[in-house]
Amino acid sequence: MYYKFSSFTQKLTGAWASDAYNPQGLRPVVSTEAPPIIFATPTKLSSNSTAYDYAGKNKVPELQKFFQKSDGVPIHLKRGLPDQMLYRTTMALTVGGTIYCLIALYMASQPRNK
Amino acid sequence: MTHQTHSYHMVNPSPWPLTGALSAFLMTSGLIMWFHFNSLILLALSLLTNTLTMYQWWRDIVRESTFQGHHTPTVQKGLRYGMILFILSEALFFMGFFWAFYHSSLAPTPELGGSWPPTGIHPLNPLEVPLLNTSVLLASGVSITWAHHSLMEGNRKHTLQALLITIMLGLYFTLLQVSEYYEASFTISDGIYGSTFFVATGFHGLHVIIGSTFLIVCFMRQLTFHFTSNHHFGFEAAAWYWHFVDVVWLFLYISIYWWGS
Numbered sequence: 489m490y491y492k493f494s495s496f497t498q499k500l501t502g503a504w505a506s507d508a509y510n511p512q513g514l515r516p517v518v519s520t521e522a523p524p525i526i527f528a529t530p531t532k533l534s535s536n537s538t539a540y541d542y543a544g545k546n547k548v549p550e551l552q553k554f555f556q557k558s559d560g561v562p563i564h565l566k567r568g569l570p571d572q573m574l575y576r577t578t579m580a581l582t583v584g585g586t587i588y589c590l591i592a593l594y595m596a597s598q599p600r601n602k
Numbered sequence: 603m604t605h606q607t608h609s610y611h612m613v614n615p616s617p618w619p620l621t622g623a624l625s626a627f628l629m630t631s632g633l634i635m636w637f638h639f640n641s642l643i644l645l646a647l648s649l650l651t652n653t654l655t656m657y658q659w660w661r662d663i664v665r666e667s668t669f670q671g672h673h674t675p676t677v678q679k680g681l682r683y684g685m686i687l688f689i690l691s692e693a694l695f696f697m698g699f700f701w702a703f704y705h706s707s708l709a710p711t712p713e714l715g716g717s718w719p720p721t722g723i724h725p726l727n728p729l730e731v732p733l734l735n736t737s738v739l740l741a742s743g744v745s746i747t748w749a750h751h752s753l754m755e756g757n758r759k760h761t762l763q764a765l766l767i768t769i770m771l772g773l774y775f776t777l778l779q780v781s782e783y784y785e786a787s788f789t790i791s792d793g794i795y796g797s798t799f800f801v802a803t804g805f806h807g808l809h810v811i812i813g814s815t816f817l818i819v820c821f822m823r824q825l826t827f828h829f830t831s832n833h834h835f836g837f838e839a840a841a842w843y844w845h846f847v848d849v850v851w852l853f854l855y856i857s858i859y860w861w862g863s
Contacts, residue, residue, distance in 0.1 A: 495752065584646070
């Protein structure tokens with residue numbers, strides 16, 4: 489029987505072996521260097537060997553570096569092509585829709601002769 | 603190279619306020635087209651452009667805060683004031699509907715049979731599904747508090763688990779309410795009882811869906827390591843909103859379901 493300290497009840501509660509060998513809050517050391525590419529045998533990234541692999545590794549530091557590039561591009565276009573496409577689609581639909589709406593309202597305001 | 607010498611956030615020029623305002627215009631006009639001319643195209647377009655605006659606006663806020671670091675303590679304070687004022691405005695919105703309910707139910711007219719519930723209306727039993735709904739939302743309030751404490755303690759696994767439980771409870775509430783709406787013996791067009799019941803509970807249900815969506819976004823952000831143990835205002839805002847939704851339900855339950863039956 490393994491035990492862990494429950495931060496919720498503030499007592500020891502039963503736990504599985506995985507909790508004993510990978511205690512809560514203690515992260516295994518993950519190398520940030522890319523492993524050397526060996527074409528002969530398949531590579532195994534060290535991050536895959538941790539017991540808890542929630543959605544891969546932390547990409548926030550690289551994203552921080554990327555978005556802090558001082559290239560003068562506004563935040564809503566900073567990622568380049570995908571941002572541009574989405575922006576243009578949104579603008580086209582919104583402005584196009586407004587023109588369509590104004591025409592529809594103009595037509596709706598015409599009296600209907602019975 | 604110039605740097606700002608203050609702790610405020612000077613936002614890049616953004617197109618989203620314009621697209622948001624235009625999509626609101628399309629939404630109101632779309633409702634007119636639907637009600638009076640039986641055409642859904644404008645309304646559908648407005649919902650699409652509104653969703654696109656919201657997605658990109660909030661995506662940009664995440665970029666500005668988590669990736670660019672613009673959310674200093676000063677900025678965060680402003681966001682806190684903003685969220686509190688917004689929730690207060692929503693509380694006042696609901697107070698209007700509670701006013702309408704009490705106006706009609708405290709002095710029922712002869713047309714209703716002089717009684718509340720009106721003659722012929724068979725209200726839902728407050729001790730059945732509505733009571734279950736109350737316990738579901740109260741439990742979700744507990745689980746979100748657990749999630750917050752786990753987040754502050756740096757316990758990633760528990761934060762994710764507790765957030766997931768909160769989201770599941772929110773979805774369970776929504777499903778239960780949908781089945782109640784289907785099973786009810788009265789409709790929105792059944793006089794003032796139907797109107798007050800479905801408008802008040804309907805707007806509440808919409809807010810549960812909005813709150814659940816906010817929590818799902820927080821879940822995804824927690825998965826991708828956006829939150830730190832001492833800076834996670836997005837999560838706190840979601841938690842505040844969720845508690846607000848819970849409190850509104852308690853008022854609804856006591857007033858409309860219990861006292862009103």
